[in-house]
Amino acid sequence: MKNIAIIMGGYSSEYKISLISGNVVYQFLDKTKYNGFRIHIFKEKWVYVDDNEAEFPIDKNDFSTTVNGTKITFDCVFNAIHGTPGEDGLMQAYFELIGMPQSSCDYYQAALTFNKRDMLSVLKPYGIKTATSYYINKGDHIDTAEIVKKVGLPCFVKPNKSGSSFGISKVKTEAELPIAIEVAYQEDNEIIIESFLDGTEVSVGVINYQGKVTVLPITEIVSENDFFDYEAKYQGKSQEITPARISEEMTQKVSEAAQRAYEVLKMKGFSRSEFIFVDGEPHMLEMNTIPGLTTESLIPQQAKAAGITLTDLFSNAIELALEK
Structure with missing residues (x-):
């Protein structure tokens, strides 16, 4: 039997969905081949959560945990973290450094x-x-007329690095652009504005x-x-x-x-x-x-x-x- 660490949670607005995804993986894992372990990855803690919801810290040196005096190591990681740090390459790079196989793409692709x-x-x-697009970063001067000239109306304002449609607005008038840009900045300091397809x-x-x-x-x-x-x-x-x-x-x-x-x-x-x-x-x-x-x-x-x-x-x- 292989020990599989199912990582879920994460540091972004998507953590709730990730917890659901991770639990689905845990539920449907082939119990004849694998022992599944639910691992919650949050900024303040990395922990293994057992079926009674008891938490055991993860040792980041080798991504292991200790339960009642017994050290548990993992053969493979199933990555179910949407958003950072599971979907942007951070976890992938960490697992590559410690030589741990994991289910998602490599860190550069992520x-x-x-x-x-x-x-x-x-x-x-x-x-x-692709759609016609216009890029702005936090602090850049916003020229709404120039944006509209390039991408037209309606258009979409999106955070460059975020998922689950957080921070996205459909903009129908030039006057709405600054508000939509502020909404997107709450998720990311880079924005992509795209023509409506x-x-x-x-x-x-x-x-x-x-x-x-x-x-x-x-x-x-x-x-x-x-x-x-x-x-x-x-x-x-x-x-x-x-x-x-x-x-x-x-x-x-x-x-x-x-x-x-x-x-x-x-x-x-x-x-x-x-x-x-x-x-x-x-x-x-x-x-x-x-x-x-x-x-x-x-x-x-x-x-x-x-x-x-x-x-x-x-x-x-x-x-x-x-x-x-």
């Missing part, structure tokens, strides 16, 4: 994909289309399954809200239709783009990319490398449509990490 501006710039030369939104999961890069069935997102925001993602204010109601040609185009992004970036583990079709062409919005794993989340829905159980999905991620 840092790159977590930074929306940098990731889209890297993928552009490979023919992956009017079209069908889809989410494409790409995983390495049994050693082969595999595009999962595509999900179409129909939000009741103005866009696929936090409420739409987690509070049922959207319809998620898998497989998506798009043509064979659109399916092929977006699958190729998502797979190309995964391969160009030398990704490992899970990835979930969001695209919007404009005139039949997929435009990429972002890539998540620690996508939600709650039972309502998109990757579990897509895996189910592909005939992959959660237990198989999680076992596969662990086996691939152990092979490394």
Whole structure:
């Protein structure tokens, strides 16, 4: 039996969702192969939490814990932290330094994909289309007329490095821009302002399954809200239709783009990319490398449509990490 540390929590607004994802992994882990351990990673403490909710500190020297005088070490880490420090490369770099296998991509890929501006710039030369964008950093002079001239209205104001749609606003008038920028600054000191792409939104999961890069069935997102925001993602204010109601040609185009992004970036583990079709062409919005794993989340829905159980999905991620 292998000891698997399931890390969850994190330092960002997404910690609550991460705790749910981590508990789903714990619940569906193959108990015949693995002993699962829930590890909470917070700024103030790293602890192993047992089934009675008792907490035992993690020794950061070797990522071990001691329970009733017995030292417990881990064979592999299953990373279920959305946002920092699990999705931006910090945990990945730490595990690489101590020689601990972990289920997500490597630290450089995590840092790159977590930074929306940098990731889209890297993928552009490979023919992956994106929205028109405008960048500002905290302290920069804000010229609303210049922003509108470049990206048009309506537009989206987003924190550059944040997930679960925290801090994102859809802006319909120039006067709303400064307010939206302040909202985004609460999540990050860098902002990306993007043109509004009017079209069908889809989410494409790409995983390495049994050693082969595999595009999962595509999900179409129909939000009741103005866009696929936090409420739409987690509070049922959207319809998620898998497989998506798009043509064979659109399916092929977006699958190729998502797979190309995964391969160009030398990704490992899970990835979930969001695209919007404009005139039949997929435009990429972002890539998540620690996508939600709650039972309502998109990757579990897509895996189910592909005939992959959660237990198989999680076992596969662990086996691939152990092979490394």
